[in-house]
Amino acid sequence: MTTTPSITRTVTGAARALALTLAVGGLAAGLVGAGTASASAQGGLVSQRSGGDDDPAGDDHGGTRSGGDDRVIRTGSCSDGATWKLKVKTDDGRLEVEGEIDSNVAGERWRWMLRHDGSVSDRGVGTTAGRSGSFEVERRMVDLAGTDAVVLRAVRDGQVCRGVVNY
Secondary structure, eight states: OOOOHHHHHHHHHHHHHHHHHHHHHHHHHTOSSTTOEEOOSSOOBOOOOTTOOOOOTTOOOTTSOBTTBOOEEEEEEOTTSOEEEEEEEEETTEEEEEEEEEOSOTTOEEEEEEEETTEEEEEEEEEOBTTTTEEEEEEEEEOOSSOOEEEEEEEETTEEEEEEEEO
């Protein structure tokens, strides 16, 4: 089956509009997802997805931009067995940042902070949920001139997770 470019653009545009509507609704409510609190007065949205595995197969591009996709993904290990993932991409002239902490234990409370070019962009508390024992933080940030340094840091009982993407 083939699709025409105009149909593809319409479907893609509708999907983006729906995602934006849901994101704005989450901003108005101040929270998207149970069990995750944000101390931000700067906006953005926080979500917690049980299971935490929101990527389709083959989504990770090894931390590089790939074939027209402007997404950069980094993954790593925390200091005591948990793992982190940090994704940054552009969307409508802004940076869309997604961070995930996965400890494989549901019910853990983690303090997290997002920094953008050295300044605290947001901070809050996330609680791991689902079978994978993970939580996610999602924010939209201004895309500053030059390279943007985005840092996710999460701490729980002395365990530290720190991920960096230079975008």
